Amino acid sequence: MGLAFSPAEFESRVSRVQAEMKNHNLDALLITSPANFRYFTGLDSQFWESPTRPWFFIIPADGMCVAVVPEIGAPLLKGSWIGQTLSWPAPRPADEGVSLLSQALLALPRRYGRIGMEMGRESVVRMPLNDLFALKDSLKSTTLVDGSPCIWRVRAIKSCAEVDYIRQSCSIVSDAFDKLPSHARCGQTEREISQALAIDILAGGAHALPFVASASGAGGYEQFISRPSDRQIVDGDVLIIDVGATVNGYFCDFDRNFGFGNVADAALRANEAVWDATEAALAVAHPGTKVAELWRTMMDVLEPAGMLGSNVGRLGHGLGLQLTEPPSHMPGDDTTLEEGMVITIEPGMEYAPGKMIAHEENVHITRSGPVLLTRRAPREMAIITL
Amino acid sequence: MGLAFSPAEFESRVSRVQAEMKNHNLDALLITSPANFRYFTGLDSQFWESPTRPWFFIIPADGMCVAVVPEIGAPLLKGSWIGQTLSWPAPRPADEGVSLLSQALLALPRRYGRIGMEMGRESVVRMPLNDLFALKDSLKSTTLVDGSPCIWRVRAIKSCAEVDYIRQSCSIVSDAFDKLPSHARCGQTEREISQALAIDILAGGAHALPFVASASGAGGYEQFISRPSDRQIVDGDVLIIDVGATVNGYFCDFDRNFGFGNVADAALRANEAVWDATEAALAVAHPGTKVAELWRTMMDVLEPAGMLGSNVGRLGHGLGLQLTEPPSHMPGDDTTLEEGMVITIEPGMEYAPGKMIAHEENVHITRSGPVLLTRRAPREMAIITL
Numbered sequence: 124m125g126l127a128f129s130p131a132e133f134e135s136r137v138s139r140v141q142a143e144m145k146n147h148n149l150d151a152l153l154i155t156s157p158a159n160f161r162y163f164t165g166l167d168s169q170f171w172e173s174p175t176r177p178w179f180f181i182i183p184a185d186g187m188c189v190a191v192v193p194e195i196g197a198p199l200l201k202g203s204w205i206g207q208t209l210s211w212p213a214p215r216p217a218d219e220g221v222s223l224l225s226q227a228l229l230a231l232p233r234r235y236g237r238i239g240m241e242m243g244r245e246s247v248v249r250m251p252l253n254d255l256f257a258l259k260d261s262l263k264s265t266t267l268v269d270g271s272p273c274i275w276r277v278r279a280i281k282s283c284a285e286v287d288y289i290r291q292s293c294s295i296v297s298d299a300f301d302k303l304p305s306h307a308r309c310g311q312t313e314r315e316i317s318q319a320l321a322i323d324i325l326a327g328g329a330h331a332l333p334f335v336a337s338a339s340g341a342g343g344y345e346q347f348i349s350r351p352s353d354r355q356i357v358d359g360d361v362l363i364i365d366v367g368a369t370v371n372g373y374f375c376d377f378d379r380n381f382g383f384g385n386v387a388d389a390a391l392r393a394n395e396a397v398w399d400a401t402e403a404a405l406a407v408a409h410p411g412t413k414v415a416e417l418w419r420t421m422m423d424v425l426e427p428a429g430m431l432g433s434n435v436g437r438l439g440h441g442l443g444l445q446l447t448e449p450p451s452h453m454p455g456d457d458t459t460l461e462e463g464m465v466i467t468i469e470p471g472m473e474y475a476p477g478k479m480i481a482h483e484e485n486v487h488i489t490r491s492g493p494v495l496l497t498r499r500a501p502r503e504m505a506i507i508t509l
Numbered sequence: 510m511g512l513a514f515s516p517a518e519f520e521s522r523v524s525r526v527q528a529e530m531k532n533h534n535l536d537a538l539l540i541t542s543p544a545n546f547r548y549f550t551g552l553d554s555q556f557w558e559s560p561t562r563p564w565f566f567i568i569p570a571d572g573m574c575v576a577v578v579p580e581i582g583a584p585l586l587k588g589s590w591i592g593q594t595l596s597w598p599a600p601r602p603a604d605e606g607v608s609l610l611s612q613a614l615l616a617l618p619r620r621y622g623r624i625g626m627e628m629g630r631e632s633v634v635r636m637p638l639n640d641l642f643a644l645k646d647s648l649k650s651t652t653l654v655d656g657s658p659c660i661w662r663v664r665a666i667k668s669c670a671e672v673d674y675i676r677q678s679c680s681i682v683s684d685a686f687d688k689l690p691s692h693a694r695c696g697q698t699e700r701e702i703s704q705a706l707a708i709d710i711l712a713g714g715a716h717a718l719p720f721v722a723s724a725s726g727a728g729g730y731e732q733f734i735s736r737p738s739d740r741q742i743v744d745g746d747v748l749i750i751d752v753g754a755t756v757n758g759y760f761c762d763f764d765r766n767f768g769f770g771n772v773a774d775a776a777l778r779a780n781e782a783v784w785d786a787t788e789a790a791l792a793v794a795h796p797g798t799k800v801a802e803l804w805r806t807m808m809d810v811l812e813p814a815g816m817l818g819s820n821v822g823r824l825g826h827g828l829g830l831q832l833t834e835p836p837s838h839m840p841g842d843d844t845t846l847e848e849g850m851v852i853t854i855e856p857g858m859e860y861a862p863g864k865m866i867a868h869e870e871n872v873h874i875t876r877s878g879p880v881l882l883t884r885r886a887p888r889e890m891a892i893i894t895l
Contacts, residue, residue: 167736172753174633194820195734242637247635253629333555346582436581447558447560
């Protein structure tokens with residue numbers, strides 16, 4: 124398959140995670156989920172939408188990786204940089220790759236008797252639990268333990284090539300947002316406006332558009348994670364659209380607010396407050412800053428501006444092969460920003476009951492400080508006149 | 510939130526699954542995965558792309574359902590037909606909804622001491638396993654068992670409204686495929702041609718486009734589950750594009766082949782064979798036919814036509830809120846077609862080493878026989894002249 128990265132980049136990912144695995148006494152890491160499978164193998168497929176067949180990738184403590192995949196996927200992996208590809212004739216519900224996977228795991232050198240899986244924070248094992256329990260039994264004295272900290276640690280630091288794809292995605296969506304005031308009008312529905320935006324994003328070269336959320340209301344919204352609805356925009360509304368588009372699997376994740384006609388002053392002031400909070404966060408988002416400090420910096424702007432609360436629970440997060448990745452900018456997350464991280468800065472505030480204004484930019488943390496990947500929104504809310 | 514179905518339809522889904530639960534001695538069903546959560550609650554959001562927060566829905570043996578969701582999602586569920594919505598301030602990694610969920614489950618009447626989860630065939634539990642184990646411990650003597658057969662049994666039979674959405678999706682994509690020969694040309698890449706198709710699909714009114722796969726090669730392809738690549742189409746190529754677009758979450762799933770210039774006779778004949786196999790399957794796809802017989806009917810056409818094999822492993826499957834759903838048309842699947850099912854008919858054959866031709870239509874099984882939801886492809890492969 125054509126890969127978006129050099130074989131050397133995949134080899135580097137594997138050796139970095141192997142270093143983490145040593146710290147956690149793991150004989151192997153067993154990958155089952157789409158983003159991690161793609162991260163380590165380069166597989167570019169949306170076939171994960173079909174729940175019929177599991178896919179497995181084994182990273183041993185040392186030596187050659189092994190892909191254990193259904194026959195339908197074998198042509199994609201054979202001949203790639205991956206050491207070995209094993210496959211079984213799927214579907215085969217009575218033994219959906221489990222015995223083949225078990226053999227491959229049992230064939231590995233056994234030092235600690237521990238195999239890491241995606242069992243922890245922000246991780247999901249993508250195989251039927253019944254099959255996982257059967258696998259566990261077949262491995263006898265080998266224990267399945269949480270390998271997710273090793274994976275997140277490695278994924279958190281992006282290569283230049285990864286950042287480039289995020290930047291491309293941000294750029295395509297920035298262009299589409301800039302164009303929105305030229306076509307969006309009062310009387311249109313959230314869905315119609317978002318549809319035109321989506322077309323611009325695909326025409327701009329995004330490879331996929333896995334996330335479009337939208338909400339609207341007089342002077343704000345109560346949430347902004349639902350799909351665009353058939354609600355018609357009226358005078359005084361604020362419309363937010365939040366977009367996760369991808370280039371080679373790498374997401375942007377940012378939103379923009381659009382006011383229609385006569386928007387309440389309080390909403391406009393809230394929009395300036397979240398913009399100011401972003402500016403304050405950008406001033407301190409350099410290597411060495413803790414994400415909890417980023418949160419505090421933003422709260423120091425939002426609270427005096429009249430923040431009642433926020434149901435989002437954090438003011439930004441990591442970004443990469445998933446729409447959101449650790450860390451979370453909030454108290455209790457002790458992550459320190461490092462060179463190579465990509466994060467969102469995402470202040471939002473409920474300024475009146477049921478009325479929220481949110482704002483988001485995407486940022487690459489470099490040695491010399493934060494570099495914006497999104498085109499910075501203006502401080503004043505874009506207003507679409509009637 | 511605006512719902513795509515009447516409250517009565519959701520109530521019917523719940524009471525149907527409660528009837529199945531009685532047969533399996535379940536006190537409750539605990540839902541965690543996107544498609545099942547949407548099926549029972551109506552939630553229309555792509556926020557599942559963020560792995561940070563789990564979402565839970567409890568269907569008790571009798572009585573009121575309970576949604577246990579992160580605060581960010583509560584506004585979407587409150588005021589809907591759902592009995593009760595509980596929420597916790599998320600993210601909160603140390604207790605990401607687990608204690609709240611546990612309380613809600615322990616408050617239910619206990620008859621069998623068994624709670625069903627999405628543990629079996631074609632099912633995944635969408636929460637960190639560490640949290641699942643903590644939940645299990647907190648439930649003490651109550652056992653978590655496989656509830657997926659109850660869910661699939663209910664989801665397999667579609668309502669008229671569900672079929673309508675699949676039909677709309679099929680119709681939009683049929684239109685876009687029909688238009689493809691007017692813009693696709695030799696020298697373009699798979700990605701360019703697929704991008705134009707994707708834009709037509711969104712402009713045609715699809716709500717989302719979660720699956721686009723493409724492959725091309727002289728006279729056929731080795732697989733067709735990867736994303737469109739930067740491979741340029743040349744004279745003699747067959748290009749396949751396989752599309753899963755959605756309307757209100759309901760998928761179409763079908764592909765079309767396009768020949769460019771002088772396509773090898775063997776490829777054209779293979780295309781006719783898979784078309785004929787589809788025709789044969791359509792003749793017998795009525796209630797009472799076993800899906801293994803559908804498979805046999807198609808194989809009786811493909812084998813004499815020179816089928817070497819197929820890495821797909823089945824000749825069609827169920828279709829609905831997911832790109833593929835049970836059953837699988839293959840030996841060993843003992844499902845019998847019933848009124849209300851929606852399936853794909855998907856014969857494919859490797860007619861020469863590494864050269865496959867596949868074909869797919871979507872069908873609603875009615876009392877009076879199969880009704881095509883896709884616009885039937887012509888028997889002859891569409892040829893785009895140079």
